Amino acid sequence: MQPLSSLLRIDKSDRQPVYLQIANQLTDLIRTGIMQSGYQLLSSRQLAEAMDIHRKTVVRAYDELLAQGWLESRAGSGTYVATHFPEIKPQPISNGGKEIPNTKKIAGFSFEDKPYLRRAVLKSMTSLRLDDGFPDPRLAPLEELSRAYRTQLLTGNSYVKLGYGDTFGAQWLRQELSAYLNETRALKTLPENVLITRGTVMGLHLACTGLLKKGDNVALGELSWSSARMNFIQAGANIFDIPSDEYGIKVDAIEAICQKQPLRLLYVTSHHHYPTTVALRADRRLQLLALSEKYGFIIFEDDYDYDFHYLSKPLLPLAGADRAGMLLYCGSFTKTISPAFRVGYLVGSENVINHLAQIRRIIDRQGDNMLENAMAELLQNGIIQRHLRKSLRTYRQRRDFFCDLLKSELGNYLDFQIPDGGMAVWTRFDPKIDLGTLSQKAHQKDLYFSDGADSNTLSPKLNSTRLGFASSTQDELEQSVGIIKKLLEQSS
Amino acid sequence: MQPLSSLLRIDKSDRQPVYLQIANQLTDLIRTGIMQSGYQLLSSRQLAEAMDIHRKTVVRAYDELLAQGWLESRAGSGTYVATHFPEIKPQPISNGGKEIPNTKKIAGFSFEDKPYLRRAVLKSMTSLRLDDGFPDPRLAPLEELSRAYRTQLLTGNSYVKLGYGDTFGAQWLRQELSAYLNETRALKTLPENVLITRGTVMGLHLACTGLLKKGDNVALGELSWSSARMNFIQAGANIFDIPSDEYGIKVDAIEAICQKQPLRLLYVTSHHHYPTTVALRADRRLQLLALSEKYGFIIFEDDYDYDFHYLSKPLLPLAGADRAGMLLYCGSFTKTISPAFRVGYLVGSENVINHLAQIRRIIDRQGDNMLENAMAELLQNGIIQRHLRKSLRTYRQRRDFFCDLLKSELGNYLDFQIPDGGMAVWTRFDPKIDLGTLSQKAHQKDLYFSDGADSNTLSPKLNSTRLGFASSTQDELEQSVGIIKKLLEQSS
Numbered sequence: 001m002q003p004l005s006s007l008l009r010i011d012k013s014d015r016q017p018v019y020l021q022i023a024n025q026l027t028d029l030i031r032t033g034i035m036q037s038g039y040q041l042l043s044s045r046q047l048a049e050a051m052d053i054h055r056k057t058v059v060r061a062y063d064e065l066l067a068q069g070w071l072e073s074r075a076g077s078g079t080y081v082a083t084h085f086p087e088i089k090p091q092p093i094s095n096g097g098k099e100i101p102n103t104k105k106i107a108g109f110s111f112e113d114k115p116y117l118r119r120a121v122l123k124s125m126t127s128l129r130l131d132d133g134f135p136d137p138r139l140a141p142l143e144e145l146s147r148a149y150r151t152q153l154l155t156g157n158s159y160v161k162l163g164y165g166d167t168f169g170a171q172w173l174r175q176e177l178s179a180y181l182n183e184t185r186a187l188k189t190l191p192e193n194v195l196i197t198r199g200t201v202m203g204l205h206l207a208c209t210g211l212l213k214k215g216d217n218v219a220l221g222e223l224s225w226s227s228a229r230m231n232f233i234q235a236g237a238n239i240f241d242i243p244s245d246e247y248g249i250k251v252d253a254i255e256a257i258c259q260k261q262p263l264r265l266l267y268v269t270s271h272h273h274y275p276t277t278v279a280l281r282a283d284r285r286l287q288l289l290a291l292s293e294k295y296g297f298i299i300f301e302d303d304y305d306y307d308f309h310y311l312s313k314p315l316l317p318l319a320g321a322d323r324a325g326m327l328l329y330c331g332s333f334t335k336t337i338s339p340a341f342r343v344g345y346l347v348g349s350e351n352v353i354n355h356l357a358q359i360r361r362i363i364d365r366q367g368d369n370m371l372e373n374a375m376a377e378l379l380q381n382g383i384i385q386r387h388l389r390k391s392l393r394t395y396r397q398r399r400d401f402f403c404d405l406l407k408s409e410l411g412n413y414l415d416f417q418i419p420d421g422g423m424a425v426w427t428r429f430d431p432k433i434d435l436g437t438l439s440q441k442a443h444q445k446d447l448y449f450s451d452g453a454d455s456n457t458l459s460p461k462l463n464s465t466r467l468g469f470a471s472s473t474q475d476e477l478e479q480s481v482g483i484i485k486k487l488l489e490q491s492s
Numbered sequence: 493m494q495p496l497s498s499l500l501r502i503d504k505s506d507r508q509p510v511y512l513q514i515a516n517q518l519t520d521l522i523r524t525g526i527m528q529s530g531y532q533l534l535s536s537r538q539l540a541e542a543m544d545i546h547r548k549t550v551v552r553a554y555d556e557l558l559a560q561g562w563l564e565s566r567a568g569s570g571t572y573v574a575t576h577f578p579e580i581k582p583q584p585i586s587n588g589g590k591e592i593p594n595t596k597k598i599a600g601f602s603f604e605d606k607p608y609l610r611r612a613v614l615k616s617m618t619s620l621r622l623d624d625g626f627p628d629p630r631l632a633p634l635e636e637l638s639r640a641y642r643t644q645l646l647t648g649n650s651y652v653k654l655g656y657g658d659t660f661g662a663q664w665l666r667q668e669l670s671a672y673l674n675e676t677r678a679l680k681t682l683p684e685n686v687l688i689t690r691g692t693v694m695g696l697h698l699a700c701t702g703l704l705k706k707g708d709n710v711a712l713g714e715l716s717w718s719s720a721r722m723n724f725i726q727a728g729a730n731i732f733d734i735p736s737d738e739y740g741i742k743v744d745a746i747e748a749i750c751q752k753q754p755l756r757l758l759y760v761t762s763h764h765h766y767p768t769t770v771a772l773r774a775d776r777r778l779q780l781l782a783l784s785e786k787y788g789f790i791i792f793e794d795d796y797d798y799d800f801h802y803l804s805k806p807l808l809p810l811a812g813a814d815r816a817g818m819l820l821y822c823g824s825f826t827k828t829i830s831p832a833f834r835v836g837y838l839v840g841s842e843n844v845i846n847h848l849a850q851i852r853r854i855i856d857r858q859g860d861n862m863l864e865n866a867m868a869e870l871l872q873n874g875i876i877q878r879h880l881r882k883s884l885r886t887y888r889q890r891r892d893f894f895c896d897l898l899k900s901e902l903g904n905y906l907d908f909q910i911p912d913g914g915m916a917v918w919t920r921f922d923p924k925i926d927l928g929t930l931s932q933k934a935h936q937k938d939l940y941f942s943d944g945a946d947s948n949t950l951s952p953k954l955n956s957t958r959l960g961f962a963s964s965t966q967d968e969l970e971q972s973v974g975i976i977k978k979l980l981e982q983s984s
Contacts, residue, residue, distance in 0.1 A: 015675050024678040024812060031778055031813055068807050069774035082775070107841035108817035109790055111703050117850040125652060137650040146645045150638045158629040159963060160617060162830035183507045186516040198690075198856035205855050209726070211603050214706075231854045234701070282561035283574070286523055298601055315560050320516060321523055325600035338654035340861045349599035358609040362723045363697050363855060364690035368863070369832045471651060 004042050005050035007034070018053060022061040027070055030081055039081040041071065116233045119226065128480045130449040131468040133305075133424030137338040139394060141378065141387045145337070148374035161369060167360040168353070169196020169345075170372035176379040177345055185306060186320045187329070192350045195357055196367050199344040200304055201227050203330040205363070206346065206356045207265070207300055208235035216264035219257060219297075221249050225274045226454050228267050228302065237264075246417075248273050248280030251287045258295040265298040270318050271306050275455045275466050276426045277419040279315050289318060292326040299327045305335050307388050308470075309421035310396045325349045333375065335423065336384060343367070343375055395423060395470045398477065402469040405481045413488050423470035429463045438487060439465075445483045496534050497542035499526070510545060514553040519562055522573055531573040533563065608725045611718065620972045622941040623960040625797070625916030629830040631886060633870065633879045637829070640866035653861060659852040660845070661688020661837075662864035668871040669837055677798060678812045679821070684842045687849055688859050691836040692796055693719050695822040697855070698838065698848045699757070699792055700727035708756035711749060711789075713741050717766045718946050720759050720794070729756075738909075740765050740772030743779045750787040757790040762810050763798050767947050767958050768918045769911040771807050781810060784818040791819045797827050799880050800962075801913035802888045817841045825867065827915065828876060835859070835867055887915060887962045890969065894961035897973045905980050915962035921955045930979060931957075937975045 008025050010018055029035040041047070044062055048055040062079055065071040072082045152161065168174060174191040181187045181194075197203045204227070212218070214236030220228060222241035232239055240257050242249045249268060257263055268288070270280040280288075292299050301318050309315075319329035325348075332344030346356065360366070378384045403418045403425065416427045429435055439451035452465030469477060500517050502510055521527040533539070536554055540547040554571055557563040564574045644653065660666065666683040673679045673686075689695045696719070704710070706728030712720060714733035724731055732749050734741045741760060749755055760780070762772040772780075784791050793810050801807075811821035817840075824836030838848065852858070870876045895910045895917065908919045921927055931943035944957030961969060 015671055016678060017675070020675075020678045020808075024808065027774075027808070027813060031781070064808075065774075067803055104817040104841040105843065106817065107844045108785070109703075109788055111844070111847060112705070113847070114702075114850065117853060119850075119853070129651075134655060137654040140650075140654075142645050142650070142654075146642045149641065149645075153634050153638045153641075158632075158634070158830070159621075162629040162632075162634075162832040163626060164831045179507060183509070183512075186508065186512045201854060202856045210606075211601075213604070227854060227857070234851075234854055282519075282557075289523075293600070296601055311559055316512075316516065316519070316556075321519060325596040325598065338650070339656045339857075340654040342856060342858070342860060349596040351597065352599045352603070355603060355605070358606065358611075359726075361609060361611070362693060362719060362726055364694045364834060365719070365831075366834070368834060368860060371860070 005047060008051065010051060010053065019057045019060040019064070022058065023064045026061065026065055027068075030070055035081050037081050037083050040077075041079045041081070043078060114234070117230055126443065126446045126448040128447040128476055128483070129468070129471065130447070130477075130480050131424075131471055132450060132466050133335075133422055133468040134471050135335050135338060135391065135423065136394075136471040139387070139391050140337045141383050144378060144383050145341075145374055148377045149370055151377075152370040152373045161373075165366050165369050167357045167366050169194075169367050170369055170376060172376040173343075173372045173379075176376045180379055180385075181331075181345075181347065185303075186316050187347065188320075189347055190350075193347050193353055195346045195348075195353045195360070196372055197330075197332075197344045197346055197360075198342040198364070198367060199332040199334055200302055200330050201231070202342075202363070203328075203332075203344060203346040204228055204231045204267075204300070204302075206359055207298075207328055208232065208237075209363075210356045210359045211298060211352075212237055212264060217257070217261055218265045218267065219254055219263055220267040221269075221273060222458060223273075223275055223455055224267065224269065225302070232267070244273055244276065244278070246278050248278055248284055251284045251291065254288070255291055255295075258291065258297070263295060263297040265300055266292070267300045267302065268318075269302045269304065271303050271309075271315055272419065272422040274302075274304070275424075275464075277417075277422050277424065277466075279420060280318075282315075285318055285321070289321055289324075289326070293324045297326070301327055301329045303329060303331050305422045306331065308335060308392060308395060308423060310392070310399060311420050319347060328352065336388060341371070341375075343371060391470075398469045398472065398474065399425075401474050402467075402477050402481075405477060406467075409481050409485050410488070424466040424468040427465060427467055429465070431461075431463050433463065433488065435463060435465060438484070438491075441487050442483055445487070447480050447483045449480075449484075497539060500543065502543060502545065511549045511552040511556070514550065515556045518553065518557055519560075522562055527573050529573050529575045533571045533573070535570060606726070609722055618935065618938045618940040620939040620968055620975070621960070621963065622939070622969075622972050623916075623963055624942060624958050625827075625914055625960040626963050627827050627830060627883065627915065628886075628963040631879070631883050632829045633875050636870060636875050637833075637866055640869045641862055643869075644862040644865045653865075657858050657861050659849045659858050661686075661859050662861055662868060664868040665835075665864045665871075668868045672871055672877075673823075673837075673839065677795075678808050679839065680812075681839055682842075685839050685845060687838045687840075687845045687852070688864055689822075689824075689836040689838055689852075690834040690856070690859060691824045691826055692794055692822050693723070694834075694855070695820075695824075695836060695838040696720055696723045696759075696792070696794075698851055699790075699820055700724065700729075701855075702848045702851045703790060703844075704729055704756060709749070709753055710757045710759065711746055711755055712759040713761075713765060714950060715765075715767055715947055716759065716761065717794070724759070736765060736768065736770070738770050740770055740776055743776045743783065746780070747783055747787075750783065750789070755787060755789040757792055758784070759792045759794065760810075761794045761796065763795050763801075763807055764911065764914040766794075766796070767916075767956075769909075769914050769916065769958075771912060772810075774807075777810055777813070781813055781816075781818070785816045789818070793819060793821050795821060795823050797914045798823065800827060800884060800887060800915060802884070802891060803912050811839060820844065828880065833863070833867075835863060883962075890961045890964065890966065891917075893966050894959075894969050894973075897969060898959075901973050901977050902980070916958040916960040919957060919959055921957070923953075923955050925955065925980065927955060927957060929983075930976070933979050934975055937979070939972050939975045941972075941976075 010021055044055055044058040048058045069082055071079050073079055173196055174194045178189045178191045178194050181189055208231045212235045216237050218232045218237040219240040219242050221244050242253050303317050319327045329347040333341050414427045414429045416425050436451045450465050455464055502513055536547050536550040540550045561574055563571050565571055665688055666686045670681045670683045670686050673681055700723050704727045708729050710724045710729040711732040711734050713736050734745050795809050811819045821839040825833050906919045906921045908917050928943045942957050947956055
């Protein structure tokens with residue numbers, strides 16, 4: 001065997017301490033069988049001299065390995081590779097003796113790929129954007145939120161406040177949310193009916209994990225939110241696609257399914273159907289509830305943008321008319337504050353909420369106590385409510401301004417209906433326009449909008465996309481539409 | 493039919509606005525078939541007079557229902573229940589005509605109970621506690637964290653910082669963590685090998701969802717963390733229990749399993765075995781890695797308390813010696829700061845990390861950008877590292893003080909080994925002592941400690957429990973031991 005010092009390499013510019021570099025390389029030499037059980041190491045003094053480092057560094061490395069059992073010390077004799085190791089056949093150090101990183105590009109085991117989870121990453125780092133329908137965080141009560149968070153963090157009994165909490169979420173927020181939902185949505189909940197989540201997607205994941213079995217039948221709009229579809233596929237559900245029209249999903253199609261096989265769950269965005277923004281008409285709502293009772297399927301009502309309705313009268317959620325306990329109602333603060341605040345809620349019968357709270361334990365244990373309590377404070381003080389009134393006014397103005405622009409500037413290229421609520425316009429482009437190319441060219445001009453690939457899976461192709469107006473000022477909206485107009489004029 | 497006004501009830505003390513109370517009750521009357529299609533409602537003026545409320549309130553309720561399609565307005569004639577409703581057979585309003593809450597105790601559908609997820613809720617609201625091994629948040633750099641969080645929230649481009657981010661976690665934290673893990677644990681990771689999670693439990697949940705199939709064989713210590721076991725059961729795994737001794741889990745038992753059937757994954761807390769606190773000896777580590785390569789099973793290394801080791805030389809994680817890409821390494825800030833800060837990490841081969849980041853999308857979409865960036869700042873500025881050095885000193889003193897106390901005051905009643913690391917002592921009580929009764933009596937004296945039910949599932953019963961020392965001052969530890977001593981003296 002070569003002299004020990006020649007097998008070790010030290011890089012003083014490395015952030016890893018030298019003693020750890022040595023210790024790690026020594027274990028590698030033992031592991032690969034190059035240094036066998038019983039091999040006597042150089043004394044720390046000898047090795048330090050050979051490598052021109054401080055003796056203390058070598059002692060520290062040896063001590064480390066003695067404590068771990070790699071080496072053993074024999075009184076008056078020196079330091080040896082421990083004898084309890086199995087004999088290991090030396091393996092050639094590949095890579096020409098150079099250090100091999102121990103984290104890899106490709107794992108040593110295989111796993112089933114899940115192509116249905118793959119999704120183009122939306123990176124809207126452009127200055128301008130007509131997004132999927134996100135709020136404008138410049139309007140959000142961030143200063144108030146920051147103060148409330150700080151109070152939660154620094155006051156009170158830190159062991160209790162910063163320790164493990166309830167898997168249901170912070171009790172204060174459950175109370176405030178229950179009252180808030182009862183007031184604004186004509187629900188009649190108790191705090192026991194409310195489970196705090198990390199947003200709508202976790203509500204879906206909990207329902208899928210807790211209420212679905214592999215092979216269960218699940219129905220949702222043929223056009224609907226991709227993360228809902230992904231969750232149902234992951235749960236092993238059989239998926240039935242429901243067509244929709246200008247009054248929302250077609251409820252007759254659901255009954256047709258129920259007549260042939262048991263349906264376990266229906267997913268619906270009743271308030272503003274995603275992506276087309278239309279509301280589910282009242283008679284269909286009634287019919288849906290009646291079907292759910294008759295056939296015994298769960299309704300998962302995703303009411304992601306209830307608070308953003310521009311007529312004076314928002315449609316009350318289905319959940320308020322559910323007498324049979326068939327409904328799970330889901331919402332979040334994503335549209336209220338900003339997507340980064342991962343706080344949402346699930347509302348349902350108490351036994352279901354208890355069941356899903358148990359599942360919560362194995363997903364992420366619990367939410368963020370400090371943030372949940374800060375949100376509760378903002379609800380109690382009416383700050384969220386005031387912010388909603390203010391942003392609703394602003395977004396209504398932006399919607400009107402944007403729709404006027406779309407009509408006057410782009411009326412020859414696209415068609416749309418003015419949405420009654422939400423933060424985006426569902427636009428249908430002229431079939432001659434290639435949305436993929438247009439979106440790419442806009443990106444080069446520092447404007448992001450989606451090519452609608454998620455929504456154009458149907459045949460014939462809809463050539464549609466959502467253009468969000470809420471996160472841009474009127475000036476930004478004008479610039480954005482100007483860019484699209486110029487690109488369309490150039491290519492026609 | 494009774495006059496409309498007699499069917500409606502208004503409660504002005506209710507937080508729900510009166511117009512919503514009316515609108516909601518009207519839809520109920522339609523839904524239950526009491527008001528049929530074509531029924532003419534009182535005019536808003538008539539109803540307002542009959543109910544002694546402002547006419548505007550009634551108009552608002554009617555407008556709401558007109559917009560939702562429950563009612564229709566016929567020019568010059570009045571307001572009617574819409575004609576497009578199917579005929580509904582009137583249902584008796586149960587509950588003597590009183591309002592029925594629309595959220596229930598019991599759902600209208602059934603679901604499979606998951607008894608393995610049920611767990612007694614640990615509520616440590618007592619003044620004193622010897623917990624499972626939690627840190628003392630009174631020592632944590634909360635002021636610095638609060639400032640960093642505030643900076644993240646209020647500065648920079650809010651659309652980018654508070655919008656949707658990467659499912660991998662904040663890039664800055666991935667970089668800082670990669671460097672930190674390389675320095676402290678002799679890993680050789682790149683940021684691409686790091687996925688930010690909400691803590692160890694989410695790391696497990698991601699691995700279960702992404703890498704296990706129903707029926708896969710999984711091995712873990714016969715005594716181990718209950719949340720790990722729950723996750724494997726939920727994933728439908730066949731579980732093999734591995735016995736352990738004073739050197740950690742018995743690796744020979746794992747090979748015996750592999751010889752009979754394919755093993756997919758081994759879960760191990762190599763640094764300090766949970767709950768017994770012993771470290772996996774170096775030769776067993778080697779043997780484990782060799783077995784993993786030979787039989788192709790994944791090692792999930794949960795290194796929950798690596799940073800808390802009281803000898804000068806912590807055992808390096810298995811992950812540092814993994815040349816074959818068989819390892820997933822998992823850690824969190826739970827022990828560093830406090831359980832409420834739900835930030836952790838998974839380290840693995842890049843293709844596995846990419847795969848698990850896709851699954852992350854359907855669980856909670858992403859972590860808390862602001863908190864993750866704040867943690868990155870604290871790592872970059874060395875604040876976490878300084879805090880770790882400081883708390884390590886404090887916890888070592890508390891361990892020594894506590895172990896001295898246990899020996900001198902309770903030596904007749906229990907037995908233990910001084911742990912080399914972690915935040916709890918694994919104590920074995922005299923078989924004559926009933927831990928359940930003792931724990932309950934202590935609770936009445938304002939002291940919490942676990943009765944060890946989670947750890948006493950084996951036969952013969954171990955009569956053991958973990959007593960955490962890190963979260964209590966010396967004074968609090970003295971009081972706590974005093975209470976236990978008094979209770980034991982009284983009952984003997």
